[in-house]
Every structure is written in structure tokens, then in C-alpha cells.
Amino acid sequence: MIIQAAKAAFENMFAPRSRTLLFKILGSTILFLIGIWFGFQNVIAEYLFPALGGYIPELPSWLAWLSTVFIVFAAIGSALALALLISPISALIAGFFIDAIAEDIEQKHYPNDPPGRSMAIGETISYSLKFLAIVLVGNLFALLLLLVPGVNLIAFFVVNGYLLGREYFEFAALRHHSPQDAKKLRSRHSTTVFFAGLVIAGFLSVPLLNFLTPFFAAGMMVHLYKMIMARSERSMR
Numbered sequence: 001m002i003i004q005a006a007k008a009a010f011e012n013m014f015a016p017r018s019r020t021l022l023f024k025i026l027g028s029t030i031l032f033l034i035g036i037w038f039g040f041q042n043v044i045a046e047y048l049f050p051a052l053g054g055y056i057p058e059l060p061s062w063l064a065w066l067s068t069v070f071i072v073f074a075a076i077g078s079a080l081a082l083a084l085l086i087s088p089i090s091a092l093i094a095g096f097f098i099d100a101i102a103e104d105i106e107q108k109h110y111p112n113d114p115p116g117r118s119m120a121i122g123e124t125i126s127y128s129l130k131f132l133a134i135v136l137v138g139n140l141f142a143l144l145l146l147l148v149p150g151v152n153l154i155a156f157f158v159v160n161g162y163l164l165g166r167e168y169f170e171f172a173a174l175r176h177h178s179p180q181d182a183k184k185l186r187s188r189h190s191t192t193v194f195f196a197g198l199v200i201a202g203f204l205s206v207p208l209l210n211f212l213t214p215f216f217a218a219g220m221m222v223h224l225y226k227m228i229m230a231r232s233e234r235s236m237r
Helices: 001-012 016-055 067-097 098-109 123-146 151-174 180-190 190-204 209-235
Strands: none
Touching: 001 016, 001 098, 001 190, 001 209, 016 067, 016 098, 016 151, 067 098, 067 123, 067 209, 098 151, 098 190, 098 209, 123 180, 151 180, 151 190, 180 190, 180 209, 190 209
16 A cells, blocks of 8 residues: 555656646755855855954965865855755745645546645645654754664654654645544554655655655655545445
8 A cells, every 4th residue: 555655656746737836846946945055155255254354354375275265165065055955945845835736636546535625824834844844853863863873774764754654644634634633543544654654754865856755745645545545434334
């Protein structure tokens, strides 16, 4: 069931109806990252250099090259920092499109099911910030264990698997249930949701693909929710 949901979500990402949403998320993420990079460069140019100049009015000529070296390393450092921000920023941006992702999948793959409830703007903002926080917490926790061989990799998958699985599944369930019922449903199928979260964490760990993680995660959990509900209905007959 998990593999089937993951396969359906991955294929749906590149389907004609989904490409527009995918390009919107990617484009918005890239523009946001470029804006952060230019903002960081402006802070260095406008505030850091003038501040240093107040303490070091004139550098000896043999040290003048240090300013150039500093600029180069600052640019490289900011680029590396942005690489670490790719996942959190894409999660934040995708949060504003997540309802559209779920709606597209439900209309395409489950046209005979009752349509899900779209989130209000306040809920959309709340979920966007929540997805941002989850990705940040998961990655920061893994970074704290970076010096412990093997443990950091396990921590990355366990923490991200649990957090991503929980939040994205509850999002899919919330389109059809109350918050309390969505949590109960996730708790009832916690093992399945956790292992599905591990698949999402694996997707998140692949460079470049991590741009697409929120799109993939939302789609996978919509499929997984639908499969779980269909199986529950069959067992009650």
C-alpha cells in the first residue's frame, strides 16, 4: 500500500494537470532563495563592511587582498546556507499550494468520492508555517548528531519520518474529518503512517529532488489516506 501510494504520487507529479502547480512551487522557491541571497549580500555590503571600516580605517596594502577573500567566502558561505534552506523554504511555499495538490489528485483519481474540504486562508498559513518548522526541526536535530557516526543518519530518517508522516497524513485526513478524528485515524494507523514518512524522508535526502518533497509528500498521503479508507470500508462489509 505504501509503495503503491508513493508510485502514484511520483507519477502524478509529472502529469499534465500537475505540472502547472509543480512549476509554481519550484519557481516561487527559487525566487525566494534568490531574494534571500541578494538580501544577505546587501547586509554585508551595507552594514558589515562599514562597521569594520570604523575599527580598521586603513588596511596595509599587503592585507588589502583579505577583503576580496572575505567577499568570495561570504558568497560561497551564503550559497551553502541557501542549499540547507532549500527543503524548509520549499515546504513553506508548497504549504500555500497544498490544497490545490490534494484537490487535483482527488478529482483525477477519486472522482466518485465526496470532495475534500478546502482550508481557509488562516489554516493555509498555519500549515505552511508548521511544515517549515517540521523540516527545520528535523534537519537541525540530525545536524546536532552529525559528529556521531551512523546515529545522525538514523536520526534524520526517524525524526523526519515521524514528523513528515504525521503532519502530511493528518492534512490529507483533515479534508474529510474533524481535527480530532484525523488525529485518531493517524494514531490508529501510526505504523503505516510512520513507514510512509520514512519514504518521504528518503525523498527529502536526495539532492535536487528535495525541492519536490512537499509536492510528493502531499500527494502520497492523499493516496495513502484514500487506500486506508477503502480498505476500512471493505473490512466492514
